[in-house]
Amino acid sequence: MSKRQSSFIFSLSLVISGTIFIQMALYIVSMLAGWNAKFNIVEVCHNWLKAIGMSSLEYALDALVIYTLLFSIWRIGSQFFYVSRLDKQFEQYKDNLLTEHMNQTHSSGKEDFLIVSNPAPIAITMGFVKPKIVISTGLINLLTDDELNAVISHEIYHKDNRDPLKIFLLSLCASTIGYIPILKWFNHQYRIIQEVLADEFAITKQETSINLGSALLKMLKVGKQEKMPFAYASFADTSVNYRIEYILNPLEDIKWQVPLKKAFLSLAVFILICAIFIYALA
Template sequence: MSKRQSSFMLIVSLLISGVVFLQMGLYLISILAGWNVRFNLVEVCHSWIKAFGLSSLEYVLDGFVVYTLLFAIWKIGLHWFHAARMKKRFELYKENALTIAMNQTYNSGKKEIIVISYPAPVAITVGLSRPKIVVSTGLMSLLNDDELTAVVYHEMYHKESRDPLKIYLLSLCSSTLWYIPILKWCHQKYRIVNELLADGFAIEKQATSVNLGSALLKMLKVGKQETMPFAYASFADTSVNYRIDYIVNPFMDIQLKLPRRVVFLSAMIFSLICALFIYALA
């Protein structure tokens, strides 16, 4: 499993989504500012629709674009609301003494790990601009020192790679532009790849997969972690089967093949819907 795969899925998703949102943004600017965007595909596709006698679709297309933009704004606002709410809860349940001790142990005193008082085992990385690792007292009581270190190393990879931000962008693209199925595939597979990369980092740091494997099994026995309504990278709620295979045999190369049907369907939808429906605005 290579980092090239995760980078490929991230870039493909952002490129597809970027083209769609850029054209929509240019169109809105042209309306609000009275700016005539020359050579914009909006005008080209709109003239095609009129040429084929489909001018009645203009209203449908307008509604579709408005829906997409409003849905994107709603998703962004919802994320920031829940993230701000959860940040306050983390501060409320923060264990100051344990937080200081954990940061001294793993980060030379830097404030990058937060320990919260919570009975269930929690190990997540949160924050889009300045990600932090959050672990619970329930996790610390469940695992031994070596297992806890493996989990922290795993989350450190997510923090250094800024995975919460990347996961958030992929989630936003796939949910807002749900009619392009390759975006959902990239979002799901990106999480799998990056969990394996984080596992590989932890195994490399400890020179063994025993601690990581036992920590994962203990957390799975306790039960699946509760999902949260904002972007985060979690230790034990994603791609468990792939990760168990990888931990048993870290030298195994797990390849994720592009589904031809999804690629073909996405290409068709991107060409037809994005070009004709999103770009084709009067």
């Protein structure tokens, strides 16, 4: 797996989703402002439904557009709400001395790390604008120094790559535009690739996979941490089987198979939308 594959999946997902979201947004503007959006593909769908005597489906189309946009707004709002609430909770359990030491050691004094007093082993990267790495005292007590450094390197890759934001954008697209099923596969595949790339970064930095592998096994023995209701990158709850396979044999590339049925169905839907748009411009 490579950075190129990750970038391709992310970019293609945004292109597909962005095309549909923009058209829906233009349609909403045209309804509210009375603007003539004759180049809008949803408006063309309206006219086409009228032409074949199925004008009653206009209301279903309106409902779909409004539902998609409102659901998107709700997902975005809930993300900021949960992140803000969890930030306050983390601040209550913040270990000031360990947080300062971690920031001085691994980020030259920048506030990139937050150490919280919690017996559960936690290592996540959260935040959209300024990603922050959250590590628990339970994790520090569980791992050796070398293992902890491997986990920190893994999370630093997620932070520098702004993975919490990218993961949220892909999950938003996949959940709100379910009629393009390949988007869900893109979302899942992106997470796998990014976890493997983060592991590769940590292994390269330490020049060994022993510390990363032992840290992962220790956290798995303790048990998976409870999933949180917002987008974040976690060390031990994503793509474990793929990662173990990579750690055991880093020279062998993990092959991924594109789900052909979902791909063809998604392509057909997207081509139909593009065809209607081209017809509107003609």
